[in-house]
Amino acid sequence: MAIRLYADNACDLDQEVLNKLNVGLFYMPVTIKDRTYRDRLTIEPPEFYRLISEPGVVPTTAQITPIEYQKEFEKIIRETDDDIIYIAFSSGLSGTYQSACIARDMVAPDRITVIDSKSASVGYGLTVIRAARAIAAGKDKSAVIAEIEDNISRIQHIFIVGNFDMLKKGGRVSAASAALGNLLNIKLILHFVDGFIVPLEKVHGLKKAKKRMLEIMDERGEDIPNQLIGINHSNDYEGALEIKRLIEEKFGCRDFVISEIGAAIGSHVGAGTYSVFFLTPSGSVKTPKICI
The missing domain is CATH 3.40.50.10170 (Rossmann fold)
Structure with a gap:
């Protein structure tokens, strides 16, 4: 069948x-x-x-x-x-x-x-x-x-939110927090926990945030060079290609899927967001919900 x-x-x-x-x-x-x-x-x-x-x-x-x-x-x-x-x-x-x-x-x-x-x-x-x-x-x-x-x-989502404007528009941070975050060039690194978006770290500057993103991949990933690695971006394809290059240099990966974030996700994160996706070792306690 x-x-x-x-x-x-x-x-x-x-x-x-x-x-x-x-x-x-x-x-x-x-x-x-x-x-x-x-x-x-x-x-x-x-x-x-x-x-x-x-x-x-x-x-x-x-x-x-x-x-x-x-x-x-x-x-x-x-x-x-x-x-x-x-x-x-x-x-x-x-x-x-x-x-x-x-x-x-x-x-x-x-x-x-x-x-x-x-x-x-x-x-x-x-x-x-x-x-x-x-x-x-x-x-x-x-x-x-x-x-x-x-x-x-096993799937990991590690992503950088480019600026606080969309988080402010959506009511996820206050106007004062958004203004301060943008002023200080703070980049939020977030991840997924059991299907929910959870803040992970704050980093000063996009360059440091991308570096930290790869460090987290190294800490959490398994056999990364032989994985299919996902990368996405919102309105910055060149930025996504830079992340791809960094991953290639650090891990030797050769298999990628690169895509632009569409309106469904982009409505909540806005422009200037970047993500990487990869697998952790087996044995996670996260169990999918299934109607079967």
Whole structure:
């Protein structure tokens, strides 16, 4: 029996990559100046960052509704004999996982598996890539799910927030804290803990922040030179290439996925954000949530 793999646009993988992997995509709505877009479907990252650079513009995101999932799931179940695996944006950041579980229960619980990635952006995308490769290799459903679970339990997200403006707009820091942080050129390094964004360190200056990011990779990673490393950026491709070069020089890595942060994630971190994604050793206590 074939497996149909789905993700949503919060994985921040380019459409060309998803097409090659045969991954279907659900699109999260983003509202900017009273107009609603579908991230990576009706608005691409460059246009998004242009719009939010205007004074006073605060984008908002919404979860994908159960009805949207239901329609697509019913179509696949009705027209094919395929089983469905949907890997969802972290339930700690969005209600999409819960929406998909509701739709699964309404359509065909025995043929649809919904998995909480507990991840975002290319960290989430690396799990999708691993799942797609497992399916292409002919692995059965239980083996594919095991690969997904392993990746989710080990994936690391280390990211630098470029400035405090978007955090201030979203109410995550006070105006005074934002002004002081920008004035002192403080860069926040954050990471994910069980699907939630958690501050990790404060560093003075972007150069030092990037250096510290690689040190954390060295501290937490396993067999880094032989991994597929994820890198993303918001509105600074050259900055992402610099991080790639630093990783190549430090670890000898040769396999990368580089992508621009789309509107779904960019609505919360803004321009000037950089992330790296990699795997830690096995044995993490982080367990994915699965509707199975």
